[in-house]
Amino acid sequence: MVDALHEVHRVLAPRGLLVDARPDSRVLAHVERRTARGFQQFGTIRTASIEMGNDRASDATIARVVRDGLFRRTRPRRFWHRVPFDSLPEVRRYLSEHLRFAKRADWTVDAATRRRYADEPFVIRRAVRYELLTKI
């Protein structure tokens, strides 16, 4: 990854901008039921441990090229992104296929509540972290 960032530095014009944006594993993702008034929390989702390791490696790579004097960084920021699903079983199916997340949510509502609303629309709300780096 460091090699790729050296290449990015090379192809950037003086004071050019590098945008690094990726899912933010520092915070949990959330399973929410869509309601008439907004969203109801149903559970949280952890990032898979292998992906946490990948994220830490990416962070270390950015830190290294900044330390090496290739880029000047700005304060990282975060935004939240909602992915809609038709039902709770669709959420479960997605989690079973998706590599980034743990295979199961940690529910904050009881099983009866999950069954009651299973066929209603749900979302997974996940964080995206981004940072702008200026070529030095």
Add this chain to the structure above:
Amino acid sequence: MSTDGRVFGKRVPALSSRLRPTAEVELGHWGGPRLVRGKRVLDLGCGDGRLALGVAPLAKEVTGMDPDAELIADAVGRAREAGLRNAHFEVGAGQSLPFSDGAFEVVILSWTL
């Protein structure tokens, strides 16, 4: 922090770019159209061109690069359908970029590192 719900999910492959924020949403958070307007932009790890094709109407020129030839073919087709003549796509990896020094004002690594 802010929240948006303008992306379309449902049952699609887990790695599909359809589960990611739209180019408009992502660009909006990064600083808006001024970030890329009139600039030469490289989208490294562009996948099916989700972001590059969203940036193209604003940028002077956009180049998307990804190691997956199928995704690049998809991006090329979508650019052609959209009539975006300033969007170019190439198969390749970040470790060896076939571009001259200082070729771009902006490089984007969106869900790539």
